Amino acid sequence: MVPIKGKQVLNVGCGNGDFCRRRSDLGAFVIGVDSSRNMIIEAQKPWFRAVALKDYPQPRYIIADINQTLPIQRETVDIVTVKMLMMYVDIDTAYQNIHRVLKPKGVFAVDIVHPFRPLLKIRISGSNRYDPVIN
16 A cells, blocks of 8 residues: 555545545645536535544645646656546546646556456356346
8 A cells, every 4th residue: 555644535426525534644745636616516515524634634635627738837746646537537638637747656546347347257257148136
């Protein structure tokens, strides 16, 4: 795991901000970006901090689309995280926008559950049909 205390973390497609809050509780300076105004409103609601960290502010949220230039300065982010989003965007544009804000030697972490995974689980189980318990 990459240490994040004191690091600038950008969470693209932050949704309700849960991941941002958890990273902030670990001592990161977090920016959450989502193209949905409603998700940003949800993310900005008050929340209970697991640890009182006066040196680490609550996450900052921005309404922005990864397919457009992000309103973040060039090479200012240590870690960019993207969860369950890259299959819905223009990969080349998104990558260019992320690369622009990421510091040299920064970390780009992507989490995607491929739609083939449930079929692989079915095959491994020896079943010939969809099994909701496995998935």
